[in-house]
Amino acid sequence: MENDRDLLLVAVFTFLTVFLWITFELIKTVKTTTVASPVQHIVTPLSASIDIDLLTKLKERPTY
């Protein structure tokens, strides 16, 4: 009787360990991005405006 209860506890803890392991692996799979690092770098937002005032000010500066 005692032996049975011990074996059952081992089985239950094994089941719980495997269940939690599977859960965390699945969470990790969901959270990890599948986009490669170079692609992430390429799709970074870009500002299309050029500061013409700044360039005009630069034009006014003298060169020697």
Add this chain to the structure above:
Amino acid sequence: MPYNYKTELHRYRRYYQSIEQFVAKPQTHAFTTAIFSFLAISLFGWYAIRPTLQTILYLRREIDDNKKVNQQMEEKIGKLIEAQSSYQSAQDVIPYMTQALPETSDVLAALGQIRNIALIRGASISAITSSSAPLLSKEKSIPNKQAALARGLPNRIAKSVQLSVNLKGTYEILEGIIKDIVSMRRLISIESFNITLDSESEKQLAYGSVPLKLILKLNVYYIDSE
């Protein structure tokens, strides 16, 4: 002598009987069923259910990511078209940007400009030194462009080269030189300056102009990739 199970089985009969009694207990049945059920679920969970669920979730995540990347790419393409039109409209003033922040250290050009300022203002240069500077930018020094592209787009940052200039002249001349250096097109910042009385040319004191010695430490900026 080898064991003959047909004739000598009766020797172990009592053990079989005790196992039969043990197995016949309903509690043992229940425990055994529960234990093997948990172990079987664990085993199949790890080797069958986990890979299946992982594949499903990975593929769903990949679809979502690809949709996002596609949307970001479309936005970026739009922005690039806008940037191209902005660039074309500002094409005549963009070279000034390269003059202000060149793609190489171009120290000689900066030194030449400082010398010209000193000549125009009538000061004399007694010494001019520069810290070590790369002659080519990193992008130009990489021979294989394909390999450079494979590593991704480089981050472009402003770097500086330090110059040290010793000048001699009156206060007005030296003040004018500092103003000219700060306001010239090539971006140069003054890190420190030190004005002392020039002891070598004391004769000029008689004419009313005080000769001074200016030690300038400058930072000349340029654009480089990381």
